Amino acid sequence: MNSLKPNQVLVRTLYLSCDPYSRMRLSESQGGFVASFVPGEPIDSFGVGIVEASTSTKFSEGDLVTGGSFLWETRFILSENDITKVPSDTGISPANYLGVLGMPSFTAYVGFVSICHHKAGETILVSAASGAVGQMVVQLAKARGLRVIGAAGSDDKVEFVKGLGADDVFNYKTCGSLQETVKKAAPQGIDIYFDNVGGEFLDAALENMRMNGRIVACGKVSQYNATPETVYHTKNMDIVDINNITIYDFFILDHYSRPVYKAFIDEVSASFKKGDIQYKLDEIVGLENAPQALLDLFEGKNFGKRVVKVSDL
Amino acid sequence: MNSLKPNQVLVRTLYLSCDPYSRMRLSESQGGFVASFVPGEPIDSFGVGIVEASTSTKFSEGDLVTGGSFLWETRFILSENDITKVPSDTGISPANYLGVLGMPSFTAYVGFVSICHHKAGETILVSAASGAVGQMVVQLAKARGLRVIGAAGSDDKVEFVKGLGADDVFNYKTCGSLQETVKKAAPQGIDIYFDNVGGEFLDAALENMRMNGRIVACGKVSQYNATPETVYHTKNMDIVDINNITIYDFFILDHYSRPVYKAFIDEVSASFKKGDIQYKLDEIVGLENAPQALLDLFEGKNFGKRVVKVSDL
Incomplete structure (x- = not known):
């Protein structure tokens, strides 16, 4: 307690989150949405933990808390402003506050429900469809009456995405021409492409977009390790003009203070508890394995x- | 009159419009927003003409009319549904129904006023700033309190754009590095890029976009003559993610039936008559010169x- 300043909390780490955006923070700042990590300082990410000591009136010992600035340490001190209490009566496991109710x-939810102007009957293509974001997009889109085409990087993942209800799923590593594979899955074209990977996949999607199509530029995991020499150059930007495509990007932190956050928590936690939504966690055990757990994301x-378990509840 | 079916009109052509979108119609259809031209048939475009004969109750001999399906002929027959009467009491010359009040x-107006969520004090970059679209974007943006950076392809054009009120204008052909030139003109970055050219310029703009920036993908005139071998490949699509950029495209014909069309006509015709808006026409004389007049657009x-005068009022 002696080391706590006023309004601070000592947190013991339960789970840390591995998310592709952290890769940007490992590079020098490009003026983007998150600050770069400081060499020599611990990195941070989303996480879930237990309050072990507190000088804040808002938190007590034993509280389960979450936040986006959890240090990659077993215990750390944060300001009361950097954490949020997790309700203990939800029947949702702590790791799932980084999972089904987490940032990805x-x-x-925001990308699909608020941003892309979906309509029942439309066709959506989801890349990295078994991933942290993709698996939820697939289920939200099916629940709202869209035809869902998923892509994933192994046969196991393909089966998992089919099990989520996707209408057509292919293994992008073994399918041959991406452009032809998408065309075969959606002969009439794609209305919405939910892009989690960028690179060549974006070009293949552009070639298959219908008039007035929308692309949610959610992530570009295929490109985060690219150098100026190896970064993929997009060939088909002319199709944006020809087919009247809108490309949306958004900053998820802008949306936590909006009504959509409550809508998300209400809808998704209810559906998850009823079993109408599944959510696959990929748990790695041990803080010492966290760096590799993060790097693995960029090779699928x-x-x-992916979450890293640091200690038991 | 004998050759007119019911509800048709014989039109004598006064002016035809040269617009970059016609280039797409010279290629085989890519499923885009306009049909390809049919080899052996006359091509068509926007135009202004005089009714010489009519079996329609809506049009009489002598009416000044405009429309988007004017054949590239001295006289032609159209359905009454394909033309609109031009009010004769506006004090605006017939060619300016393709110009200041025309489609570009x-x-x-739609791209700037309705689409890009501009705010006073923001910085907008406009490529092809002396062109049919660009010259209007520059003036609309200045009138609404934005800082305007223009790019044009000759020193004469640069002077013209400065005369429209732009804060900083450069010659993109002689400026050296586009990316550096934009950075120098906007050290704090660009909030809105109004893209009329595509290609390398889009990459240079992306490198200078501020957080939450918006790109209006209005045209890609630098790419319409490109082949799959020569088309420019966009290097900086990762910045869309990093800086939370939205790229908007729109189909102008969707907007003629909306309130924004009346707002446009009201605001722009009033401003033009008062002299608050200028609009530069580039008039080529003679139908025989029309094909070259169109091709010239792709070399700036x-x-x-650009309009082609076919006959006198």
């Missing part, structure tokens, strides 16, 4: 939403 | 909105 799942080695 | 000017040989 909320990203799927995760299967579902 | 309306495109500027027009200066202002």
Whole structure:
């Protein structure tokens, strides 16, 4: 307690979140939406933990808390403003506050429900469809009456995405021409492409977009390790003009203070508890394994939403 | 009159419009927003003409009319549904129904006023700023309190755009690095890029976009003559994610039936008559010169909105 300043909390880490956006923070700042990590300082991410000591009137010992600035340490001190209490009566496991109710799942919700102007009967293509964001987009889109085409990077992942209800799923590593595979899955074209990977996949999607199509530029995991020499150059930007395409990007932190956040928590936690929504966590055990757990994301080695378990509840 | 079926009109052509979108119609259909031209048939475009004969109750001999399906002929027959009467008491010359009140000017209005969520004090970059669309974007943006950076392809054009009120204008052909030139003109970055050219310029703009920036993908005139071998590949699509950029495209014909069309006509015709808006026409004389007049657009040989005069009022 002696080391706590006023309005601070000592947190013991339960789970840390591995998310592709952290890769940007490992580079020098490009003026983007998150600050770069400081060499020599611990990195941080979303996480879930237990309050072990508190000088804040808002938190007590034993509270389950979450936040976006959890240090990659077993215990750390944060300001009361950097954490949020997790309700203990929800029947949702702590790791799922990084999973089905976590930032990537909320990203799927905002991108699909608020951003892309979907209509029942439309066709949506989802890349990285078994991933932290993709698996939720697939289920939200099916629940709202869209035809869903998924892409994933192994046969196991393909089966998982089919099990989520997707109408057509292919293995993008073994399918041959991406452009032809998408065309075969959607001969009439794609209305919405939910892009979690960028690169060549974006070009293949552009070639298959219908008039007035929409692209949610959610992530570009295929490109985060690229150098100026190896970064993919998009060939088909002319199709944006020809087919009247809108490309949306959004900053998920802008949406936590909006009504959509409550809508997300209400809808998704209810559906999850009823079993109408599944959510696959990919749990790695041990803080010492966290760096590799993060790097694996950029080779598609995760299967579902990757979290690192640091200690037991 | 004998050759007219019911509800048809014989039109004598006064002016035809040269617009970059016609280039797409010279290629085989890519499923885009306009049908390809049919080899052996006359091509068509926007135009202004005089009714010489009519079996329609809506049009009489001598009416001044405009429409988007004017054949590239001296006289032609159209259905009454394909033309609109031009009010004769406006004090606006017939060619300016293809100019300041024409489709490209309306495109500027919709793209800037309705689409890009501009705010006073923001910085907008406009490529092809002396062109049919660009010259109007520059003036609309200045009138609404934005800082305007223009790019044009000759020193004469640069002077013209400065005369429209732009804060900083450069010659993109002689400026050296586009990316550096934009950075120098906007050290704090660009909030809105109004893209009339595509290609390398889009990459240079992306490198200078501020957080939450918006790109209006209005045209890609630099790419319409490109082949699959020569088409420019966009390097900086990762910045869409990093800086939370939205790229908007729109189909101008969707907007003629909306309230924004009346707002455009009211605002722009009033401002033009008062002299608060200028609009530069680039008039080529003679139907026989029309094909070259169109092709010139793809080399930036027009200066202002190019029209072809076919006959005298």
